Amino acid sequence: MKGISLYSGAGGLDLGFLNAGFEIVWSNDFNVNACNTYSHNIGSHIRCGDIDNYTHELFSLKNIDIVIGGPPCQGFSVAGKMDPNDPRSKHVWKFADIIEIIKPSAFVMENVKALGTLSKWKPLRKSLLERFRNLGYSTSYVVLNATEFNVPQKRERVFFIGFKGNPQIIPDLEKMMMPYKKKAPTVREVLSILDKAGTGNNKGYCKAKITLTPKPVLRKSPFAGMLFNGMGRPINLDDYANTLPASMGGNKTPIIDEKELYENQTGWVQNYHAKLLAGSKPMEFQNAPNRLRRITVEEAKLLQTFPLDFEFLGSQSSQFSQIGNAVPPNLAESIGKMVLDCLISETLEKVIIKLPHQLEMEING
Incomplete structure (x- = not known):
C-alpha cells in the first residue's frame, strides 16, 4: 500500500511504516539537515522546503492508501509556551487540508501528549475530530507510551488515526493496539551492542560538561529531582530512559x-x-566525576530505536535534534501494522464503538 509522509523529519515515522509493509512514495520536511538524513537513509523521494511550494506535485499523486505525519508540536508542548496563536500550531490544519484533497484510505497524525490530554487543548481536539469526521473518516485519538511498543524510552505521544468510512463510528484505538504491544528492553540491554563512548561504533561523543548543583532538589528516585546543573538527568540503566528532547547536545543531554x-x-x-x-x-x-558523561549520538539513536547503521547528517547538535524530534520507529511500526491489518482485512467494525452517545461524549466530554 502506498503512503505519503508530511512533516517527515529524519524519517522515524516513515521507517516504522516501511517496516510494517507500506511503501512511502512522497515525503516533505522543511529542515535541510533532516531532509539530507532522510534522503541518505530512506530515499530521494523527500522534498525539502515549505510544503506550499510542492502542492501541485503532491496533489497530482493518485491512489494513495495512507497519509502520515507529525506536524510541528512546539505550540502544544508543555516545554514551550503553549500559545494557541503559535504559527507552528496551524500545521495540524494543513494536515487536515491535505487529507481532504488526497482522500487516503487512512491517516495517522502524531503530536505531543499535551494535545491529547490537557484541558487547554480540548476545543482544538474537538475541532480536529469534527473536521476529520466531516471529511468522512471514522476517527479517534489515543495516547501511547513507547515503552509498551519495544522502545526503551518513557515517551508518550498522541496519535489521531482515521479510516475512511462511516464517520459516526469511533475506532477503539486502545483495543486495536493491544495485539501489537511488546515490552521494551532496558537501556543497558539496548546499549550493550556499542563500544565505549568515543570509539568504534560509538564515536559521536558529547563534550558538554556535567557540573553538580550546590542546591540539589531531591526526590525519592536518584534519577528524578535535580543533582546537576542544567536539564540533563541521569539515566537508570536497568529501566527506561526519559523522553529524549530535541534540545540535546548541551546541558539538556541525559x-x-x-x-x-x-x-x-x-x-x-x-x-x-x-x-x-x-x-x-x-x-x-x-x-562531576569523570565516570559520568552525556549520552552519545549513537546511544540516543538506539534509545529512539533507529538501527545502528542509520546515519544522521549535519552537525552534532542537528543530529541530536533530529533524533529527539523523531517518532521512535518501533512505535511507528506497531501503529503501521495495526493500520495495515485493518485496511487489508477490513475488520475495523469488529473493534469499534458504534453507539452515537459515545461519539457525543468524546466530542463534548
Missing part, C-alpha cells in the same frame, strides 16, 4: 555512568543521592 555501564559497578548517582538523603552536604562548585 547523563550516563560509564563504570556502571561497562564495569557493572554501583552507580555513582545512586550513592551520592543516598548520602544526600542521609544528611550529607552537597558537593559544591565542582565538576
Whole structure:
C-alpha cells in the first residue's frame, strides 16, 4: 500500500511504516539537515522546503492508501509556551487540508501528549475530530507510551488515526493496539551492542560538561529531582530512559555512568543521592566525576530505536535534534501494522464503538 509522509523529519515515522509493509512514495520536511538524513537513509523521494511550494506535485499523486505525519508540536508542548496563536500550531490544519484533497484510505497524525490530554487543548481536539469526521473518516485519538511498543524510552505521544468510512463510528484505538504491544528492553540491554563512548561504533561523543548543583532538589528516585546543573538527568540503566528532547547536545543531554555501564559497578548517582538523603552536604562548585558523561549520538539513536547503521547528517547538535524530534520507529511500526491489518482485512467494525452517545461524549466530554 502506498503512503505519503508530511512533516517527515529524519524519517522515524516513515521507517516504522516501511517496516510494517507500506511503501512511502512522497515525503516533505522543511529542515535541510533532516531532509539530507532522510534522503541518505530512506530515499530521494523527500522534498525539502515549505510544503506550499510542492502542492501541485503532491496533489497530482493518485491512489494513495495512507497519509502520515507529525506536524510541528512546539505550540502544544508543555516545554514551550503553549500559545494557541503559535504559527507552528496551524500545521495540524494543513494536515487536515491535505487529507481532504488526497482522500487516503487512512491517516495517522502524531503530536505531543499535551494535545491529547490537557484541558487547554480540548476545543482544538474537538475541532480536529469534527473536521476529520466531516471529511468522512471514522476517527479517534489515543495516547501511547513507547515503552509498551519495544522502545526503551518513557515517551508518550498522541496519535489521531482515521479510516475512511462511516464517520459516526469511533475506532477503539486502545483495543486495536493491544495485539501489537511488546515490552521494551532496558537501556543497558539496548546499549550493550556499542563500544565505549568515543570509539568504534560509538564515536559521536558529547563534550558538554556535567557540573553538580550546590542546591540539589531531591526526590525519592536518584534519577528524578535535580543533582546537576542544567536539564540533563541521569539515566537508570536497568529501566527506561526519559523522553529524549530535541534540545540535546548541551546541558539538556541525559547523563550516563560509564563504570556502571561497562564495569557493572554501583552507580555513582545512586550513592551520592543516598548520602544526600542521609544528611550529607552537597558537593559544591565542582565538576562531576569523570565516570559520568552525556549520552552519545549513537546511544540516543538506539534509545529512539533507529538501527545502528542509520546515519544522521549535519552537525552534532542537528543530529541530536533530529533524533529527539523523531517518532521512535518501533512505535511507528506497531501503529503501521495495526493500520495495515485493518485496511487489508477490513475488520475495523469488529473493534469499534458504534453507539452515537459515545461519539457525543468524546466530542463534548
